[in-house]
Amino acid sequence: MDLPSFDGWTCPLPLQNYPTIVMGHGSGGKMMNDLIRHLFAAQFQNDFLEQLADATALDGLAEGQRLAISTDSFVVSPLFFPGGNIGELAVNGTVNDVAMSGARPLFLTTGFILEEGLPMDTLGEIVASMARACEAAGVSIVAGDTKVVNKGHGDGVYINTTGIGLIPADVHIAPNRARPGDAILVSGTMGDHGIAIMSVREGLQFETAIESDTAPLNGLVEAMLVVTREIHCLRDATRGGLAAVLNELATASGVGFEFEEERVPVRPAVQAACEMLGLDPLYIANEGKLVAIVDGEKAEAVLEAMRAHPLGREAAIIGKVVEEHPGMVVARTGIGGSRVVDLPAGELLPRIC
Amino acid sequence: MDLPSFDGWTCPLPLQNYPTIVMGHGSGGKMMNDLIRHLFAAQFQNDFLEQLADATALDGLAEGQRLAISTDSFVVSPLFFPGGNIGELAVNGTVNDVAMSGARPLFLTTGFILEEGLPMDTLGEIVASMARACEAAGVSIVAGDTKVVNKGHGDGVYINTTGIGLIPADVHIAPNRARPGDAILVSGTMGDHGIAIMSVREGLQFETAIESDTAPLNGLVEAMLVVTREIHCLRDATRGGLAAVLNELATASGVGFEFEEERVPVRPAVQAACEMLGLDPLYIANEGKLVAIVDGEKAEAVLEAMRAHPLGREAAIIGKVVEEHPGMVVARTGIGGSRVVDLPAGELLPRIC
Numbered sequence: 001m002d003l004p005s006f007d008g009w010t011c012p013l014p015l016q017n018y019p020t021i022v023m024g025h026g027s028g029g030k031m032m033n034d035l036i037r038h039l040f041a042a043q044f045q046n047d048f049l050e051q052l053a054d055a056t057a058l059d060g061l062a063e064g065q066r067l068a069i070s071t072d073s074f075v076v077s078p079l080f081f082p083g084g085n086i087g088e089l090a091v092n093g094t095v096n097d098v099a100m101s102g103a104r105p106l107f108l109t110t111g112f113i114l115e116e117g118l119p120m121d122t123l124g125e126i127v128a129s130m131a132r133a134c135e136a137a138g139v140s141i142v143a144g145d146t147k148v149v150n151k152g153h154g155d156g157v158y159i160n161t162t163g164i165g166l167i168p169a170d171v172h173i174a175p176n177r178a179r180p181g182d183a184i185l186v187s188g189t190m191g192d193h194g195i196a197i198m199s200v201r202e203g204l205q206f207e208t209a210i211e212s213d214t215a216p217l218n219g220l221v222e223a224m225l226v227v228t229r230e231i232h233c234l235r236d237a238t239r240g241g242l243a244a245v246l247n248e249l250a251t252a253s254g255v256g257f258e259f260e261e262e263r264v265p266v267r268p269a270v271q272a273a274c275e276m277l278g279l280d281p282l283y284i285a286n287e288g289k290l291v292a293i294v295d296g297e298k299a300e301a302v303l304e305a306m307r308a309h310p311l312g313r314e315a316a317i318i319g320k321v322v323e324e325h326p327g328m329v330v331a332r333t334g335i336g337g338s339r340v341v342d343l344p345a346g347e348l349l350p351r352i353c
Numbered sequence: 354m355d356l357p358s359f360d361g362w363t364c365p366l367p368l369q370n371y372p373t374i375v376m377g378h379g380s381g382g383k384m385m386n387d388l389i390r391h392l393f394a395a396q397f398q399n400d401f402l403e404q405l406a407d408a409t410a411l412d413g414l415a416e417g418q419r420l421a422i423s424t425d426s427f428v429v430s431p432l433f434f435p436g437g438n439i440g441e442l443a444v445n446g447t448v449n450d451v452a453m454s455g456a457r458p459l460f461l462t463t464g465f466i467l468e469e470g471l472p473m474d475t476l477g478e479i480v481a482s483m484a485r486a487c488e489a490a491g492v493s494i495v496a497g498d499t500k501v502v503n504k505g506h507g508d509g510v511y512i513n514t515t516g517i518g519l520i521p522a523d524v525h526i527a528p529n530r531a532r533p534g535d536a537i538l539v540s541g542t543m544g545d546h547g548i549a550i551m552s553v554r555e556g557l558q559f560e561t562a563i564e565s566d567t568a569p570l571n572g573l574v575e576a577m578l579v580v581t582r583e584i585h586c587l588r589d590a591t592r593g594g595l596a597a598v599l600n601e602l603a604t605a606s607g608v609g610f611e612f613e614e615e616r617v618p619v620r621p622a623v624q625a626a627c628e629m630l631g632l633d634p635l636y637i638a639n640e641g642k643l644v645a646i647v648d649g650e651k652a653e654a655v656l657e658a659m660r661a662h663p664l665g666r667e668a669a670i671i672g673k674v675v676e677e678h679p680g681m682v683v684a685r686t687g688i689g690g691s692r693v694v695d696l697p698a699g700e701l702l703p704r705i706c
Contacts, residue, residue, distance in 0.1 A: 027705075029593050029697035033601075053528050054453035054588060055423035057520055067420075070408035071462035071515055075500045100407035109424035111513045113466070145513075147428045148703065155506045160464045160498075162424055162515035167410055175406050235407060239381025248386075285381070344382035350501065352380075 021118040026148030039124060040144055043131040048107070048142040056143040058107060065169065068103035070094055071162040077351040079126065079156050082196045083211030086159060087126035089287060089353055091133035092216045093238070094163040099218035100234040100290065102173040102225060103165030108134065109143040110161050115154030126157060137216035139163070165218075170229050177232035178253035182321040183299035185292040187220060187306055188213070188314040189265040190242050191284035195273045197352055208269040215288030220311045227305045230295035237289050239352055240344050243282040245291045246329045247343040253293075257329040259319025282331075283344050285352045293321060374471040379501025392477060393497055396484040401460070401495035409496045411460060418522065421456035423447055424515040430704040432479065432509050435549045436564030439512055440479035442640060442706060444486035445569045446591070447516040452571035453587040453643065455526040455578060456518030461487065462496040463514050468507030479510060490569035492516070518571075523582050530585035531606035535674040536652035538645040540573060540659055541566070541667040542618040543595050544637035548626045550705055561622040568641030573664045580658045583648035590642050592705055593697050596635040598644045599682040600696040606646075610682040612672025635684075636697050638705045646674060 024031040041049060048056050074090040091108065098105040110130070114123065134141055192213040199210055217236060224231060233253070235245045242264065250257045266274075266281045274281045288311060294302050299317055306312030319332075329341040377384040394402060401409050427443040444461065451458040463483070467476065487494060545566040552563055570589060577584060586606070588598045595617065603610045619627075619634045627634050641664060647655050652670055659665030672685075682694045 023703040024698070027592055027697070027701060027703055029597060029701070031698065032592075033696070051527065054450040055421040055456060055516070055518070057454055057456075057527075058420040058422060067411040067517075068408040069411060069460065069462060069496050069517070071464045071496050071513070072498045073464035073466050073500045073513060075466060075502050097407040101410055103408060103410075107422065109422060109515050111424045111426035111464075111515075113426050113428060113511055143422050143424050143515075145425045147426045147511075147706075149428050149508060149511075150704070152505065153508045155502060158466055158500075158502075158511065160424070160426060160513035160515075162462050162464075162496075162513075163408070164420075164422070164517070165408070174404065174410075239379075239385075241381075244381050343386070344380070345377070345384065348380060348382070350376040350380055351503070353500075 019120055021114045021116055021120065021123065021148055023116055023148050025114065026146055032146060035146060039127055043127045044141040046140040048140060058142065066167040068098050068101040068165045068167050070097035071160065072097060073158060073160040074353055075155065075158050075351055076197065076353050077155055078200060081200050081212055082209060084214040085126055085129055086157065087130040088133040089214050090159040090161045091130050091137060092214050092287060093353060094161040095137045095139055095216045095218055096236040098163040098165040099221045100236055101167055102171035102221065102234065103167040105137065105139050105163050105165040105218050107142045108139050108161050108163045110141050110159060111145040113154055113158040114146065114148045115156050116148055116151040118156050123157065137218060171225060173231055173234050175233055175249050175252035178249055178255050178293040178321050179232065180255055180321050180323040181296045182232055182293045183296050183317050184257060184259055184319040184321065185294055185299065185303060185315060185317050186242065186264065187290045187312045189267045190237065190286060190289065191266060191270045191274065191281040193287040194284035194349055194352055195270045198349055206269050206273055210269050210273065213286055213288035215311050217288065217290050217311060220306065220309045223305050223309045224292065224302050227301045228298040230298045231292055233293035235291050237286045237291050239285050241283040241285055242291060243341045244343055246341065249293060250329050251327045254326045256322040256325040257319060258322055259331055261331045262334045263316055263318040265314045265316055282341060283348055287353065296320065372473055374467045374469055374473065374476065374501055376469055376501050378467065379499055385499060388499060392480055396480045397494040399493040401493060411495065419520040421451050421454040421518045421520050423450035424513065425450060426511060426513040427706055428508065428511050428704055429706050430508055431553060434553050434565055435562060437567040438479055438482055439510060440483040441486040442567050443512040443514045444483050444490060445567050445640060446706060447514040448490045448492055448569045448571055449589040451516040451518040452574045453589055454520055455524035455574065455587065456520040458490065458492050458516050458518040458571050460495045461492050461514050461516045463494050463512060464498040466507055466511040467499065467501045468509050469501055469504040471509050476510065490571060524578060526584055526587050528586055528602055528605035531602055531608050531646040531674045532585065533608055533674050533676040534649045535585055535646045536649050536670050537610060537612055537672040537674065538647055538652065538656060538668060538670050539595065539617065540643045540665045542620045543590065543639060543642065544619060544623045544627065544634035546640040547637035547702055547705055548623045551702055559622050559626055563622050563626065566639055566641035568664050570641065570643050570664060573659065573662045576658050576662045577645065577655050580654045581651040583651045584645055586646035588644050590639045590644055592638050594636040594638055595644065596694050597696055599694065602646060603682050604680045607679045609675040609678040610672060611675055612684055614684045615687045616669050616671040618667045618669055635694060636701055640706065
């Protein structure tokens with residue numbers, strides 16, 4: 001397992017006295033102050049956060065701009081997995097949700113629920129990788145909260161992040177905007193994150209290491225929006241995978257979706273793992289891949305822009321939006337048949353993010 | 354224990370099939386969709402939330418206005434306590450944090466971490482009381498997220514709420530704005546919430562029932578700001594109580610605080626409970642009380658406005674800001690002495706909110 005390097009944080013005396021989280025770190029007193037100042041504020045430093053007020057004041061909003069807001073709690077188990085950890089997942093996940101509205105993500109808040117007994121070094125590594133992920137995505141953590149729960153009542157750390165961003169005036173991306181004739185695009189290979197989590201959780205060994213694809217997608221979205229504003233829907237394919245996203249968009253838009261299964265990019269190692277485990281890669285979670293529904297005439301140009309971006313090199317047009325069978329997603333299979341790709345019923349792999 | 358009445362939500366068939374939360378409710382498929390649509394969206398209904406997108410688009414922002422943002426996770430144990438439950442606490446707590454910047458709270462997001470096995474009825478009651486609390490505070494829940502963790506890895510339900518609001522252009526409230534000559538005001542009795550939680554947790558019986566004071570303070574703040582914009586600091590006295598708030602403000606502003614202990618309003622039942630338990634009401638958490646640092650010349654007028662508001666009837670001027678002993682809070686005691694009121698060190702009563 002490739003742990004993130006834990007640099008940039010030197011554990012000061014008040015924290016060194018406590019090598020693990022204790023209940024007092026959540027009780028509003030000196031110990032919590034130390035934790036906030038010496039760990040969180042030190043890592044996430046920015047002028048907004050320095051206000052250390054109950055609420056952080058943000059300025060710089062312009063008339064008529066719309067705000068995008070999204071919230072997500074992260075409970076992934078284990079906390080560290082091939083390709084990432086819960087901290088960068090918490091930053092990238094919310095950055096991506098905000099970006100899926102076409103907004104430029106600007107600010108994050110973060111709420112930690114720490115379990116008594118969590119090693120302070122583990123928390124330090126997680127926080128340091130959150131800070132790096134923020135830098136990579138170009139966002140700032142502007143407010144935070146810390147709670148501590150008794151040993152046995154958490155799972156090390158749960159993280160909530162809430163993100164806000166600004167939507168350009170001429171961008172109108174929404175789940176109900178898919179229209180017959182639109183093209184269905186995916187930004188890369190499907191199923192990497194879910195299989196990476198599963199492999200470490202179940203102790204599976206594959207010939208090729210499968211790593212989580214956790215990444216901030218806001219840069220990719222910006223590159224796509226430069227080509228055209230005729231991007232109708234965007235969604236990152238997390239829990240429930242590609243199948244869930246396509247079903248939700250087809251239902252919201254009242255249209256049918258058709259795609260060719262063999263055009264969906266899947267890494268050979270993920271494909272092999274899925275076959276071994278009896279899973280369908282269409283239902284496996286991703287953390288750095290998006291699905292785009294784009295005006296059919298602009299699809300090739302958007303695809304080109306995606307492939308020119310480091311996070312879209314394996315992008316593909318996989319199908320199209322049709323008038324027939326509204327709310328239904330149909331996959332054309334390699335042997336000329338077709339099957340309905342339904343919304344997953346329930347649990348495939350819990351605690352995935 | 355006075356449970357909130359659970360009306361307005363009729364459990365539809367797909368949820369009735371599952372009388373408790375199961376892992377599948379968090380896995381991005383049909384079961385989670387049912388939970389979101391039939392419980393959360395049904396209770397929190399508003400046009401913004403109906404977007405059901407990854408991020409919610411908000412409009413109506415005006416040029417030059419500053420945004421206030423605050424986040425808080427709630428892990429209170431037990432989930433139901435005299436005078437409230439975790440749901441209304443989660444709404445009021447974040448409404449209050451936003452209001453403490455002088456902002457008008459507008460929107461909340463909410464992230465649920467549900468423990469497998471949580472009775473669906475319990476979740477229903479909590480969500481219904483969140484909806485009522487939102488209505489009382491005049492805010493809308495515009496985005497949400499649900500995760501489910503394995504039995505034994507949570508405590509029924511943890512709730513994160515993040516709130517945003519708009520700060521009027523001429524309001525400048527910040528922890529570092531206390532000046533010598535300012536008056537220190539509190540909006541009512543101290544310690545009610547903490548003692549209410551402690552009583553139910555420890556099975557204590559008092560002659561008079563002690564209830565949590567959980568309440569939304571944005572209306573009170575608005576009434577105070579009508580009187581004057583010379584309100585320098587505002588803070589709700591939650592974890593760490595009045596003592597923590599005064600210490601944080603004195604430190605941030607680089608001034609000394611002095612107050613008369615007997616002017617601090619404390620309910621006789623809370624006072625008696627504190628004496629019995631060996632606790633100091635200055636350190637006990639509140640969930641519906643604020644501390645205000647106000648220009649000395651405006652203090653009486655602000656006090657009058659507070660007392661005219663239902664949530665400020667027992668407001669009091671308890672002391673003043675001084676140049677001496679910067680960063681230090683001194684209480685004058687009834688018998689003519691004085692003592693330093695320090696920041697609480699760590700845990701007094703964990704899992705209070």
